[in-house]
Amino acid sequence: MFGGVLMRILTILSGAVSALCLTAVAPTAEPAPRTYFGSPIPMNSAAPEPTSLYRMFAGRSADWGAGSFAYFAPDGTFRAVNAAEQSIGEGRWFVTTNSKMCYDANWMWRQDFSAQSSKVLTCARFRVDNAGEMWSTTGSRAGPWFPFSTANLKRGDLVTPQFTAFYNSFGVAPGNIKK
Template identity: 30%
Template sequence: MSMFCMTLIAGAVFGGLGMAIPSAMAAPSKTNMDASTATPLTSAELYRLYHNRSWIWKDGAGYFSVKGRKFTAVSGNGKAGSYGVGTWFITQPGKLCFRADWHTKSGTAPALTCFSHRKKGNVIFQKREPDGDWYVFKHARVKNGDEYAKLRSGNYVSSRLNKIEARLSATR
C-alpha cells in the first residue's frame, strides 16, 4: 500500500473523529473570543484533566492511560470499525497531543492530533491544532454540552478495541 493511500486512510479515519470530537466548534460564541487573552494550562493541569480517563466521542472514544502514557482509541462499528494505539504527551504549556497507528480494514496509518488548552478564571478553552477555533471546553459550572463532560474516569476503550482488532485480523 502506498504512503499516499496510508495518509488518506489516516486522514479519513482521524478526520472523521475530528468532526466528532468537539461539537462546540460549530457554534462559536462570544465566550470563544476570550480565549486569546486566556492563560495556557500548565502540564500538571493537563495531566489532571486527562490521566486515566476516556474521552467519549460521537462514534468512539480515546483512553489516556498513565501506564506508559499509552493512548488507545476506537471509532466506528462493524466493517467500518477502526482502532488506534499509540502514546499521549504534553508539550508546550497547554498542549496535549496523541500519536497513534490507526488500523482499518484497508491497512494501518499513523496520525498525530494535538489540542491547545487555555483558562480564564474557571473556564477552560480548547482548540484543535493547528487551525481549529477556540471553544469553551469546560464552563465554570460544567454544562451538558461541554467536551469536559465527555471525559470519564476509567477505560471505555479496551473491550471494544479488542473486538474491532479481532474483526480486522480475520479480514486480512
C-alpha cells in the first residue's frame, strides 16, 4: 500500500524537478535578478568622501541591536555598551582617507566574578552605488558587503548614561580600562 503511494509521489516529484530544470536552463528564460546582498564589491559603486562619512557618524549614537549601542563623539571619542552581555568599550573613532570608519577601543566585560578587558581595532569599509545606496563590510575589500542604513543612527549621545552606570558597577572610573 505504502509502496504504491510512495511511487506516485516520486513520479510527481521527478516530473516537477524536470520541469524546474528545463525552466532554469531554457534559453528564453529571463535571468534571475542579481542580488548584491553578501556579494563582493557592489557593482557600480565608489568609496564615499571621507568627510561625508565622518559627518554621517559624528555626534550620533548607533543602535547595533540586541541591547548594544555606540556613540561617535565629534571629537573622536568612542563609547559603546552592550547591556545583554554586560560589556562596555571606550576609545577613539576615526575615518581614513580611503573611507574606512574605524574604532580603536578598550573593551571590558564581566567574567568569573571580575572584570576582563581587551583592546580591539575594528574597521568598516563603505561604498555607495549608482542608486545612492550605502554598503558596508567589516571584512576585506572582497566582502561580503551588506546594505547599510543610517536609520539606526540617532543624533546625540544616547550611550554615556548607561555606559557610566556599567563603569560604576565594574568598580572603575571612566577612562581607566586597562590597556
